[in-house]
Amino acid sequence: MSALRALFAGLLAWTLLVAPVSAVIETYEFSSPELEKRYHRLSQELRCPKCQNQNIADSNAPISQDLRQLVYQQLEAGASDDAILDDMVRRYGEFVRYRPDTEGAALWLWLAPVALLGTGLVVLVLMLRRGGAVAEAPVLSDEDRERLDKLIAEDDQ
Amino acid sequence: MRRLKLFLPLGIFALLAVLLFRGLSLDPQALPSALIDRPLPAFSLPSLAGDKTLTPDGLIGEPFLLNVWATWCISCRVEHPYLQRLAAEEAVVIYGVNYKDDSAAARAWLAELGDPYVASIVDREGSLGLDLGVYGAPETYFVDADGVIRYRHVGVIDERIWTERLQPIYQQLRTEAGR
Known part of the structure; x- marks a missing residue:
């Protein structure tokens, strides 16, 4: 070994x-x-x-x-x-040149990865924020809770 | 707004599809010449006929085609009859650059197949080819009456390419020279 x-x-x-x-x-x-x-x-x-x-x-x-x-x-x-x-x-x-000058059209090549990464981060942050707001647990009404207890009790039998 | 957002993936897909579809018809070998709108590079090389030394000043005067050819280049052989037709029937001025070739073989080639060139520049070491940015024969440079390179065509010139793309360019150079 x-x-x-x-x-x-x-x-x-x-x-x-x-x-x-x-x-x-x-x-x-x-x-x-x-x-x-x-x-x-x-x-x-x-x-x-x-x-x-x-x-x-x-x-x-x-x-x-x-x-x-x-x-x-x-x-x-x-x-x-x-x-x-x-x-x-x-x-x-x-x-x-494999490393073109940062001029003219080649500037897009240099900037595109940074721009894409930036956009991705912004989207990620927005999604995380919105996700936090939605994630609050919905509260059951008394009526619903009663029904749920009954269903569970039925199931246990 | 929410509903519009559902279409976002479809939009991105459509954009990508258009870009990729466009990519299918692009030629990855195409390499724009860096010498467009720049004067002919300096050179002083013998003519293939051996009777004189050719320099840019000797060529400049009226618009001409500078055709890079060699006997080892198979596509040049394909292109050759059409160049002869252009020179003979349409009075197109064509100079040749005999690129990294054996001069004796090149002379035999022209004797056998005909000579469409006003003169051919012997570029045995490929130095003029390097200065022109040649990366594969045949290549044809369109030079205007002032000795400025205006267009570069890579590949064989045939009737379709000439009438559709190249003839208008050559005609424009002639018109400019006429003024």
Whole structure:
């Protein structure tokens, strides 16, 4: 039993450790490890324009290879993360970013969850309040109580 | 008021149904071009015929179509005869971008199937394609007389798409240029 548990614990630890490795196909020589870190972060954040839902780090589409190369070249040329992202947006629109700017139509995306949560809370509070008012127990009239006692007495016999 | 509230779920359902039904007819691949109403990106690339270097200034003058094609692109082959008809019968000005292709194969392709292009830009590395925001050939950009990109069509141009959607756009660019 404890051997089985140890096995499960081992497997769990293994999946947690292994999961966040992305499959980049070609390897680039970076002049500094800092650049390489930024490269990985950028290629995870940029979305492949041709694919439906993949970042360019995961995708093997030719366009993703081109974009990875472009990111690499711009990083080595000393461009900042923002400059690289802006350059990509200029070519492909906000579509290429998995975290779009909080501007224009994308603002709705950022605000919608908050607005929905807020509406839900308001509705919940209203319902709870109204529920409290209705929940007062109805009082039986003397006549009804008499009938009820009689019915119970009949039932007991 | 109470009775109206009973219809609330029905209303929400109807709203969702309308939205979802609309979603059925949306193309998830559609990606609006970021370059609409922006000038052509700068480039200086050889022509496929090999006789000159093409730059935006060399192309600009009258409205034209910039058609991204390649010999490895099967849909381009489908589209090709119709582009030839447009160039020959309707005098549509079409420039080509030979995108990430082998130039010898591209020349053979044009020799065999005919050449609807005024000239084709050789974009072997795909750098112009990147600047244009190309994500899959064939793509066709509509450029006005001032060199500003006004429309982008992704996919094959055929007779139905041309007459219904694209011809009016091209005609409008020509009319604007005539003024």
